[in-house]
Amino acid sequence: MVTAVLPLYLVVGLGMSPLAFGALDGLYQGATALSRLAGGHIADRAQRRKLVAGTGYALSACCKLALLAATTPWAVGAVLAADRTGKGLRTAPRDALISLSCPQEEQGRAFGVHRAMDTAGALLGPLVAFAVLWAARDGYDAVFVVSFCAAALGVLLLALFVRDTSTRTPDRPVKRKRRGRRSLRTLARTPGLPRLCLIAALLGVVTVSDSFLYLLLQRRLDLPTAYFPLLPVGTAAGFLLLAVPLGRLADRIGRRPVFLAGHGVLLMAYVLLLGPWGGGTAAAVCVLVLLGAFYAATDGVLMAAAGPLLPPHLKASGLALVQTSQALARFAGSLLFGAAWMYLGPGGALTAATAGLAVVLASVAAFHRGSHA
Template identity: 75%
Template sequence: MYLSANRAADTARGVPRPAAGPAVAGNVLVLGAVSLVTDVSAEMVTAVLPLYLVVGLGMSPLAFGALDGLYQGATALLRLAGGHVADRTERHKLVAGVGYALSAVCKLGLLAVSTPWAVAAVLTADRTGKGLRTAPRDALISLSAPPEGQGRAFGVHRAMDTAGALLGPLVAFGVLWFAHDAYDAVFTVSFCAAAFAVLLLALFVRDVRTRPPRSPAPPGGRGPGSVFRDRGVRRIALTAALLGVFTVGDSFVYLLLQRRLELPAAAFPLLPVATAAGFLLLAVPLGRLADRAGRGRVFLAGHAALVAAYLLLLSPLGGAVPAVLVLFLLGSFYAATDGVLMAAAGPLLPARLRASGMAVVQTAQALARFAGALLFGAGWTYAGPGAALAGAAIGLTLSLAAAGMLGKGALR
């Protein structure tokens, strides 16, 4: 695995280096605001979804595992399409905007369906929007920041994004409380927030050109496959996939905690709040630490925190304190891995392939998590939640050891 920063890579590969200016570029801050509002919308739905499907609509754990995997990874190939189109046209903002708009429309779609697999179809369309927008958005963040500040830029963006993740469940809780468990009210408010995020993107985000006007495209491929010529990118994608297979979806963690604590339905949306709080608190510090100490070390440490969360869930310890600690460790995992992974990949990629390369890494991780969700759902159904979680903990521990060996001598 090669996840350490290469500060000279952008200059060597002909990437335009942003001029000296504010510690964090305005484009990064606006994209953070767009993600904040979008995550309020998305997490309102995500916070109520497990209970709505498993308890409200009677979906089995195996079926929910399939849906959770679909939600995480079935549209992964669209990340490649979104990244390729954004690089090809140099219209990162437009491609991202289409993705944000599609997800907003899907929030209205949830009002029109009432069966588990109809909900699954709408959620797949929603993930299509996320698949289209993620790589172009992350490319804009990377292109707006200097090589040595990639971790900080992604840390600030992810912190703002996570502020939305923190607010979303609270808004869902408030809507359910005042609307007396009316899920339609949650979906309506979610749509309004998503539509506002699209407006912010359209008015304030600016594209970053990857070559001077009227300059011909550089020779060589521009498609996603060409990024595999770089050994470091291949290692990043392989490592993300290896660890992603044993990353249990948040929804399963929340269902396990809900059973342990016997929480009422109205309180279920509060479970993601502690996760978001940990992410929000640590995103910027861990991003800056990754820039200084090595993005690979921070990335692996985040997965170690996830193993600790699994072991705590498997322990006989009861009460609210262990449950809050599990959620905080989950937030720490995201703070140490989500933006750090993109910060590691960015400097390895030329500007003309930035979105495509990031999409390759994201797709490898998403497909692995899709497979992992199916495996975990099947394990829960046929062997019980404890056995499934123990298998995930063992698998992730072994994958961490393999990732460490793969990156031996490359981590700085």
Template identity: 70%
Template sequence: MYLSTSRAADIAADPPAPKGPLRAVPGTVLALGMVSLVTDVSAEMVTAVLPLYLVAGLGMSPLAFGALDGLNQGATALLRLVGGRVSDRTQRRKLVAGTGYAISAVCKAALLAVTTPWSVAAVLAADRTGKGLRTAPRDALISLSCPPGEQGRAFGVHRALDTAGALLGPLAAFGVLWVAVDGYEAVFTVSCCLALLGVLVLVLFVRESPAPAPAAGTPAARTLLRIPGLRRLCLTAAVLGVFTVGDAFLYLLLQRRLDLPAAWFPLLAVGTAAVFLLAAVPVGRLADRLGRHRVFLGGHLLLLGACLLLLAPVPPGPALVCAVLGLLGLFYAATDGVLMAAAGPLLPPGLRTTGLAVLQTAQALARFAGSLLFGAAWTLWGPGPALAAAAGGLLLALTATALAPSAFAGRGHAAGEESPEA
């Protein structure tokens, strides 16, 4: 069930899109996609060199680095709620998102000035603050710029551009390291310039669609909790998120199976990003046609397939690498933007940012808990039994979710309007 008020506001926000390969994709979505592309090149340049820079260059222990990464992920999840609530209260989603992007750009410059492991850690924590603030307002801007029936395609286009940045970032970092004398400083400098360019694109080209403010006197939390579809979506995302094995763990398992040289390890992420890039738009359109519930669950089946491939006695080689990375890239294409596309039409426009932030936080915290559990199982039992336990849990979670009433086809906030499965 879609919201009649949401449909009216969404259609009025943008004129009819031109025909062609990107028909029904508003200019706001394309502009935000370019912002994410440039920003992701900047961010992934740093991410590609960060473990080596901190551990080998500045002497941080691997255990400390792991704890730092986990804490940053958890903090980001909680900060999405802050960004969402501030955006809805002020109705300034572009401003809040821009503040998040600007914070991250400043942090890239700050990396040039810090020289100790924990001062770098503080800068990274501030950078994650920026990411946490901007994620929900950005997704709300996408959702509010197009009608409900085209949300999957819109998020697919955005995620494709975002993933193009994730694909280019590590390659750009290795190129800079190859030609620069002061390699790390050069990477941070180029990254900062690109981050500032992303902020400029946001300011100049992103338009904010008008949305009614939340009704006075009704707490946001109470309003959102009255939406059955959102409650079920949060539960579905959380249950599946606990048993979602992170790509870093899958890359480590692949590296062990193939005895892959350390220099080639970052290219595993490039392979996943390439598949995600190619599949994001077609899978988003497929979700609009076949139903986001089916596509979302199908994506987790693909992840389960990747886990089973790593557990099976498959000979190590290029075929195994291509199969695992292909399944992982398709998993992200079928779950990332599809979940946001399913949630958007369920939420009243005045609380859409907060609602998306709640959903993102539920999923992120569940995946964070799952990563901790999987890491502990790996330490206690070894990688094989840990992966088998995670795969079994994911299969049970998928079965329970598939048999439960669809979280993706629940009634929206306004009664009286039926919709196809979202």
């Protein structure tokens, strides 16, 4: 719900410039970096993945209410940083729980099921946000309150029904610093993991944030403010329908080819948005569905590709390392795109991003041709 209204709230409601929004959106994407690593390390070290994940969800839930008091860009930035810290804490332990609860040959389907259910909420969220903005006088504040209530219910369900999985192994006591260094060395030497982190980072730099794409579509369609939250619905619908099938396809033909193909779909969305037909409603719907297909082919598939590479006792830490590589890259990408928007205009910025994605995707595909995820 919050994600659906946030770009318009910041740019229109608070009058933020594209460069400032790019920096804030980059912060929104990249603030998870250190907290992902911390969350993964703490969860593996304490063998309390459910507790760490629940703490992250609770922190993000509280930030929904904190947005009510944030009326300046910097205050909003602080709240978003705290929200993303919560996301960083929870993501790796949650994905580790998923990975540990199913056999390796079904990792893609398992993550596909999770992403599909997650996206079902993402599909309902914009619809509820649209209804609230339509009906409420102080629409943004109402969206934040309703979002908090839904998040609090989610934390309660996690606490009551999610089971933890222990991977504790007998080991002699080791100093904390030495243990951390040993874990990092183990991950760095894990076959295939450094390469996967590099691929995720390179493609992350040239991935345009959804928020910018929605703003571009809103301008091309001259969409009224109240209808803006409906734009993520198309993305969520595509994600929901394709997450499980593409996860199963990744299990069958390889996760890396599906991951790269997903970025090819994203490239198609950029080209469609740049074309003279990008201002039509049908083309806009196609862009949103392609964006959903991109996430279905990459989000859970990347975790499914990383999971089998990792030893069980370092599952959360290793997944956090992959996620952090991607998050930092997308943080840099948002800053670059925001600056390009200011100096080249929206069309020039998207053209540069399209060219960059095409070059990086072709290079990665050529370098890793013949390899299997």
